[in-house]
Amino acid sequence: MVDLWGGTDPLSGADWVHDSATLAFSAAKGMIALLAAQQVQAGALDPLAPVARYWPEFAAAGKDGITVADVLTHVAGMPTLPIETPEDLLDPVGLAARVASRAPDFAPRSARVYHVLSYGTIVGEILRRVTGTDAATLLREKVADPLGAALWLGLPASEDPRFLPALMEPIVPPPAPVGTPEASGAACAAAYRSTLQIVPLFERVDGELGTEPVNGVPFRRALVAGGGLVADARSLARVYGACVAPVDGVRLLDDETVARVSRDWQHGIREPSCLPGAAPTERWGLGFEISHPLNRMLGEGSFGHSGMGGRLAFAHAPSRTGFAFVGQRMTFPAPGQDPRWALLLDALARV
Template identity: 30%
Template sequence: MAEPPGAHGVEEGHGVRGVHGFCDERFTPVRDTLAGLLDHGDLGAAVSVRLGGIPVVDLRGGRSDPARRTPWGPDTLVGVFSVTKMMTALCAHLLADEGELDFGAPVARYWPEFAAAGKDEVLIRHLLGHTAGLPSWDAELAVEDLYDRERATGLLAAQAPWWRPGTEWGYHSVTFGFLVGEVVRRISGLSLGTFFRTRLAEPLGADFHIGVRPEDDARVARYRVHPALFDPPEPAEGLAPELVAQSRKLLGNPPVSADTVESIGWRRAEIPASSGYGTAGAITAVLSVLAGAGESGGTRLMSPAVADRVLDVQFDGADRYTGAPVRHGTGYGLNSPAAPFSPNERACIWGGLGGSVAMADLDARMAVAYITNTLNPGGGSGGRRGLSVIAAAYESLAAR
């Protein structure tokens, strides 16, 4: 990516505190925060900030492999796990903008088989809001089943919901992508990965992939994984045994390990909730469509009214399994007093397993992404590292 006019550039080989790339002089707090993260535990990481769709920060540092042989380069790709959900949800919003998808319609309007087992009243907005009652599969899956779209979606279509749709929130950790992705496929005729590539990534020049091509393998960062990363989350105290058993399935069916997410099978697969790989700049290019009221870097992809719909609250209450407070919009986490990440109300966020996180602020017209190959427990949207980058971006804005 070329350095934008007026940016305070840091050329490769002459980085500040081991950080390379470019940084508008107003955003030095972001650069310093990234440098601090690399000093205190991150193997490698990258950060991007865009204002009005224009890059003001594109920085990276550290190494892209645990052996520390390869520097993190400007085109290094890393798997960002559930940050992928932000891309998948935006595909649905694009179809809604074109009048092809009604968020208030039953899923079965577009996917007739889905009406089985009492799901005829499940709405599209329930899928996007994690309130559909399908947070995992009843059947015990192998990892390879995630690479088989027909099997993964067919089982969900036949399954009864675990609660009355629209009434509770439970994280659809992996099923979110198959549910929303299948609706996109039924309407467009394209797999979610292909739809995202042709309708969002290519028009925006965004180096993000749901299904990595063999020719891009050499650019993919390897992870350093904390041993406890894949331990299932603890359910809330006093939870009924049935709900405890369900909660164990949220991240444990199928069982995923460090070897799984480093495998070629995982990398090639289109798992629309979890297997996205990209650069930080690619993520902010896509999310600037939201932050920029439908436009990113001079490319308009949807109307301002549809971009605003990500903020429509689908749930505001407690997580069914952990009891944690949740405020969720149409595909995205929203700002709330219990879990603030922005001084502005009109902002959305999501994070990925291990620590990568991204956000879009529709008031500030700002998108921020922090991505890393250092996978620690307690990441996601509330992870300390990602939130510190977001806080530094807002500090920079306030000092302008």
């Protein structure tokens, strides 16, 4: 095992120590995908079944044909959420009820558009309907506690001393898509609106770094399944390691389930070219990101999830390896993957 940490919080001057943790953003989606995979493994959740089998209200407004796999692979046509303010994210059950009553943003399976915030809302509610337990509790009972892993969807107040805020430059709203073919216009418009929905989460109070809603106590305490995970890299690496090999006697997924969730489930559904020069995602696992040109991980057999600003956590089944990188300082290199990943992954690949 290799376990590295270091650096200093520029706001407080506090060192990043062994127990420090911060927001993992969309690396949370990998944990939600893992919880879904465990239910698939147990036979309680069929990825090819309609969502409405488990959540009957979801069938409203023409959504009766959307499957669990459609949601897990971001082809359900529902990337936007019925929210007005960031506070709307703090009530996942009420928000899920509003999602269930809505029509899709565009025809399901007609295009793949990343479900930035809605993924966690929808999959989290599916898990709640299947198990009777919310995703935060499932994560604690089925993943974190067995491994002694420091990761939470809703950070307890008792763990606040380990939290360091995620730091980044102010988010500039993306340019509106232009020149898109009519067939993909609705998908591109929805992708644009869903991206705009995250901008208020990063608006500072009086321009002061660290005052963004994502770093505030209400967001930190809430169950925001698609992006609210608080974790350290060590814990995420242990979790992914336990997906492909026993870690202190704990194995989270069996080999058959690993093979099932880490193959391509996107099935050729295209991602629309909404912005010039954007590289489309052409392959995706069952809820997990799998190796692709902008996130190679350790190549074929890798599955996990990246997170905003440079977070990355995954398993590599052929080498029985778990890896994670989490940091305070968020970077947004364009184009291509975070250069910090390349340094770490090149070193990992050599051993």
